[in-house]
Amino acid sequence: xPGWAVWVMVGVLVWLLLTVLVLRVLGLVRVFxxxxxxxxxxxxIGAAPPAQLLEPVVAPERRRILVxxxxxxxxxxxxxxxxxxxxxxxxxVSAEEAAEVGRFWSPxxxxxxxxxxxxxxxxxxxxxxxxxxxxxxxVVLLTGQETTTDEVTAAGPDAVMRKPFSPLELIRVxxxxxxxxxxxxxxxxxxxxxxxxxxARDLSRxxxxxxxxxxxxxxxxxxxxTALADALEAKDPVTGLHAVRVHRYAIELTRALDPSLLNDxxxxxxxxxxxxxxxxxxxxxxxxxxxxxxxxxxxxxxxTLLGGQILSGVALLQGEGLRVVRSHHExxxxxxxxxxxxxxxxxxxxxxxxxxxxxxxxTNERPYRSALTWExxxxxxxxxxxxxxDPRVVAAFAAxxxxxxxxxxxxxxxxx
Ligand SMILES: [Fe+2]
Numbered sequence: 001x002p003g004w005a006v007w008v009m010v011g012v013l014v015w016l017l018l019t020v021l022v023l024r025v026l027g028l029v030r031v032f033x034x035x036x037x038x039x040x041x042x043x044x045i046g047a048a049p050p051a052q053l054l055e056p057v058v059a060p061e062r063r064r065i066l067v068x069x070x071x072x073x074x075x076x077x078x079x080x081x082x083x084x085x086x087x088x089x090x091x092x093v094s095a096e097e098a099a100e101v102g103r104f105w106s107p108x109x110x111x112x113x114x115x116x117x118x119x120x121x122x123x124x125x126x127x128x129x130x131x132x133x134x135x136x137x138x139v140v141l142l143t144g145q146e147t148t149t150d151e152v153t154a155a156g157p158d159a160v161m162r163k164p165f166s167p168l169e170l171i172r173v174x175x176x177x178x179x180x181x182x183x184x185x186x187x188x189x190x191x192x193x194x195x196x197x198x199x200a201r202d203l204s205r206x207x208x209x210x211x212x213x214x215x216x217x218x219x220x221x222x223x224x225x226t227a228l229a230d231a232l233e234a235k236d237p238v239t240g241l242h243a244v245r246v247h248r249y250a251i252e253l254t255r256a257l258d259p260s261l262l263n264d265x266x267x268x269x270x271x272x273x274x275x276x277x278x279x280x281x282x283x284x285x286x287x288x289x290x291x292x293x294x295x296x297x298x299x300x301x302x303x304t305l306l307g308g309q310i311l312s313g314v315a316l317l318q319g320e321g322l323r324v325v326r327s328h329h330e331x332x333x334x335x336x337x338x339x340x341x342x343x344x345x346x347x348x349x350x351x352x353x354x355x356x357x358x359x360x361x362x363t364n365e366r367p368y369r370s371a372l373t374w375e376x377x378x379x380x381x382x383x384x385x386x387x388x389x390d391p392r393v394v395a396a397f398a399a400x401x402x403x404x405x406x407x408x409x410x411x412x413x414x415x416x
Contacts, residue, residue, distance in 0.1 A: 062088040065174075066107035068098040068124070069142065070117055077199060078111065081167040087174075095119035095127075102128065106135040109174060112157070114143040125155040140173060164194065168202045221316050225269050232278055235286070241415055242360055247271045248407045249356035256400040257352065257393060261320065267349050270321025274328050274353060277307030304329055304338045323347035328354055331388045343390075351390040355381060355397055356404075358388070363408065374405050 065087045067078045072093075079089045090105055092098035095116055102110065110128055114121035121141055128134050141147075141155065144163040152160055159173050229243040250271040254261050261267060278286055281303055285296045292300060308326040311317040317325070327341060327350035334342030336354075346354075362377040372380075378401055385394040397404075 062086050063109065063174075064088050064090070064105065064107040065109045065111060066090050066092060066098060066101055066105065066137070067111045068092045068095065068116065068121070069111075069113040070094065070115075071113070074113075077167070077196075078170075081170070081199075095121070095124035098124065099127070102134045102137070107137050109138045109140065111140045111142060111170075114141055114147070115145070122151055122155040125157050129156045140170075164198050166198050166202055168205065221269070225272050225316070228276060229272050232276060235279065235283070241411055242364070243272055243275070245408060245411055246274070246353070246356050246360050248411070249359060249404050250353050252400055252404050252407065253352050253356055253393070253396055254349075257396040258348075261348065264319045264321070266317050266319035266321030267324065268321070269317055270324030270349055271353060273307070273311065273317070273321075274325055274357070275303060275307065276310055276325065277303035277305065279310070280306040301329070301337045320347060320349040324349040324353050326350075328357060330354065332390050333387050336388075346390070351393050355389050355393050358384075359397075359404070374401075374408070 063086070065082055067075055067082075067089060068091075069075050069078070070093050075091050075093075079091065082089050090101055090107065092101050096118055098110070098112075101107075112121045112125055112128075116124070121143070125139050125141060128137060128139055138159075139157040140159045140161060141152070141157040142161050142163060142165070147160065159176075161170060161173060233241075233243060247268070251262070251268065254267070281300060285292065285299055288296065304326050308322060311322055311325055324347065326338065327347050330336035330339065330341045330346045330350055331354070332343060332346070332351070334340055336346075359377050359381060362372050362380055363374055365371045378398075381389065381394060381397060385391055
């Protein structure tokens with residue numbers, strides 16, 4: 001491979017690893033630990049409690065690592081790999097330079113090439129282990145040639161890695177050498193492969209892990225939102241599976257009207273959490289059997305504003321979702337609440353949701369009235385065309401109401 005091509009690959013790898021580092025700092029990625037990823041997946045699928053998901057990320061203390069190798073390309077790759085995984089890195093090109101750095105910087109680990117110019121790695125390893133001036137660092141020897149057991153025993157490293165090595169394997173070795181144990185000897189990743197190729201393969205595995213973590217994060221958001229909706233239903237059991245039903249209806253109706261609206265992920269969460277403000281409404285009003293007084297009705301209507309306030313700081317809801325929470329009781333003719341918006345002033349998500357919310361209220365029992373049939377609900381929606389509801393949304397409902405009815409029947413069967 002020509003020299004310029006090697007440096008281009010090194011540049012690309014450095015950039016990608018820095019990207020992974022940024023994601024890691026943001027808490028989005030736990031790289032180099034596939035078993036942790038699988039455990040996390042297991043925990044999340046098993047419905048981990050929300051408090052567990054919201055634990056703050058504590059930045060770990062960075063371990064000092066001194067890389068001693070006369071190959072500038074390998075030093076750059078090691079620096080990039082180790083910096084991305086919570087290590088602070090210094091470099092030296094020879095044992096003599098490493099001795100100077102080691103004395104004043106006191107590294108926790110020294111990654112030491114055996115084939116150095118001047119004093120070789122075996123000799124310097126013995127010096128590091130025997131001279132207290134270095135602070136007794138752990139030593140990982142890198143060797144490109146066969147070594148004898150006697151040579152390794154005499155040098156006294158904590159681990160030996162044969163080149164070419166997998167950077168993921170190096171990270172695992174660094175984690176393990178902290179534990180008291182006999183010297184580790186890691187075999188080469190692939191004896192005849194180039195070091196850069198092994199880096200590229202490991203990077204591909206890391207990106208796969210990052211994608212898995214992103215999916216888990218989405219699941220965590222979704223489970224947290226569902227838990228919040230469940231908390232509301234536990235407070236107001238009369239509504240039963242209301243949040244689940246209207247969420248499903250609203251998705252169906254949005255697909256019929258304009259599927260691109262679902263590109264905004266906040267919209268779905270808005271559908272699910274539309275009534276979260278009811279958590280702030282006194283039970284005496286929320287659970288009252290029979291009609292509300294005028295003042296009680298005004299308190300009840302505040303659930304739209306309370307919901308908006310509760311969720312205003314949640315990044316997940318920013319966008320159409322938050323507008324659904326605030327405006328789902330607005331009416332097309334301008335007589336709704338809380339802002340008295342009319343026509344297209346009402347956010348589109350809220351116009352969609354107002355219709356499905358009404359369908360669900362009509363077709364389910366309330367303390368003050370019994371449930372009506374699906375056909376009766378369709379008739380009532382059509383009567384309110386252009387009054388309570390946007391005519392365009394009503395037309396989409398008319399086209400899709402059979403499928404929504406099927407969703408209703410499926411959910412009823414599942415709950416029975
Ligand atoms: Fe509501």
